[in-house]
Amino acid sequence: MISHSLQNIYIYPHIFKSNVKQIDAQIVQEKIYSFFVEIVNKYAPEDVLIEFKSVFLDCLGLKNLDLTLGIYDVFINNEQVFRYTLKRCCYILVNNWESNRKHKYTQALIELIANYKSTVIDYKNTKITIFQTWLDNFIQSQDFHELKLFAYKNENKADNHWVNRYTSYLLAAQVVDKNNPEEQKEVAKKASKQLKDKFKFELAMYVAHSQSNASSQTRYRNPSMLGDDILRLIKAIIVRKGVFSYDNIANIFIKQTQNQTFKDFKESLVKYLIFSVQQPNFVDALQQQLSEKLVNWKPEYDDVTINKYLLLRTCNRMIDFLTTENSVKPTPLFVLLLSQGHPLTLVIVLLKIILICKNSRSHLESRIAHLIRYYDKYSEEECQWFINFIEIFNITFAIYAENVEYNLIKVKEAEKAHEVEFDPNAYRVFSQLKG
Incomplete structure (x- = not known):
């Protein structure tokens, strides 16, 4: 047990015993953060959990009304500051434990908070009642829900709800949220990358072994929900190679537009995005709506030569048009394009x-996370079309990852010499992990 508890022996007595109205909350926060940074790096996780419980939970069960309520008294009348402080302290611990592969203590912290039950309900003490409500509100909040994602990651609770299969995107959204503390962004970035790398590896291994008769008894698990159609999909994605590959066309577009005005660039971008799309209805809807959206967007920059800043802003805006513009609901264009059956x-x-x-x-990954959150309220059966889109998105972006290379090898000739339609059965796909 740590001997110098922040709560029990008042390591900072001027914080917990002085007139809280005169205290600078930011100074208090920094002292609390420093305390948890110090103990998580020096002491056993079991002891750190005891200290966390002492600071944030035990004080709400005090029967002696003369005793200070510690951290709660510090942030009296400011629930949001308290919640942010609690949240950051959690991530100071989680970041350390996840980096040191002490995953079970992350789970223990989450369970400690989730299972909190006040030992005292004193309706005469208004302050205790208010502070208990603060903690209950945190447990019910999106902040705590995001913290629980680390339990899903470590315990592979993907079978509980279809959304949990896509935790990597929900974690990625935490990274770009400016309101999150740096410790949360850091650990979320690492966790998201781990999950994406795991999927890429499992996909590559499945592809490498699934086409071999000898591996029928020891077949690698298909990491997607697409079943046996996954190989046909992969072949359709990587069939475009050489001059007409997506990479090459993207490079050509960048070179051809580097000196264009912003106005001309917007027109070129729409043409680039619909280039080689074979579904007429899809092309018409995409061209019409994107052109209408872009033509009047940022007109004050129309005469400016395209630069990296405008490129990023425009691409982000296009992603918004195609997914969600308000971080809550999908755009009508997203629903329209998928309703036509071409995910x-x-x-x-x-x-x-x-x-x-x-x-x-x-x-883009943040916007995908927002869509996942929107469809979270639906059952798997009700939004199977959306899940299918996410699965195809997963596989496509895994194939275009920098550390995996996929190639098609033709294993049989077309039955007719003049046959030009792509026949996936005539090819085998090979995957190779790069060093």
Whole structure:
């Protein structure tokens, strides 16, 4: 047990015993953060959890009304400051434990908070009642829900709800949220990358072994929800190679537009995105709505030569048009395009945006997370079309990852010499992890 508890022996007596109205809350916060940074780096996780419980939970069970309520008294009348302080303290601990592979203590912290039950309900003590409500509000909040994502990641609770299969995107959204503390962004970034790397590896291994008869008894698990259709999809994604590959066309577009005015660039961008799209209805809807959106967007920059700043802003804006503009509901264009039954085409359009502006990747993943949150309230059966889109998105972006290379090898000739339609059965796909 740590001997110098912040709560029990008042390591900072001027904080917990002085007139709280005269205290600078920011100074108090920094002292509390420093305390948890110190103990999480020096002491056993079990002892750190005891200290956390002492500071944030035990004080709400005090029967002696003459005793201070510690951290709660410090932030009296300011629930939001208290909540942020509690949240950041959680991530100071989680960041350390996740970095040191002490995953079970992250789970223990989450359970400690989730299972909190006040030992005293004193309706005569208004302050205790208010502070107990603060803690209850935190447990019911989106902040705590985001913290629980680390339990899903570590315990593989993907079977509980379809949304949990896409935790990597929900974590990625935490990284770009400016309101989150740095410790949360850091640990969320690492966790999201781990999950994406795991999916890429499992997909590559599944592809490498699923086409071999010898591996029928020891077949690698399909990491997607698409079943046996996954190989046909992968072949359709990577069939475009050489001059007409998505990478090459993206590079050509960048070179051809580097000296254009912003007005001309907006027109070129729409043409680039619909280039080689074969579904006429999709093309018409996409061209009409994107052109209408872009033509009147940022007109004050129309005469400015395109630069990295405008490129990023424009690509992010296009992603908004194609997914969600308010971080809550999907755009009508997103619903329209998917309702036409071409999820792969929409995914490819999003991929083409990222290929010309890789810095938009985090914005795109954040928007995907917002869509997942929107459809969270629906059952898997009710939004199977959306889940199918996410699965195709997962596979497409895994294929275009920098550390995995996929290639098609033709294993049989077409039955007819003049046959030009792509036949996936005539090819085998090979995956290779790069060093």
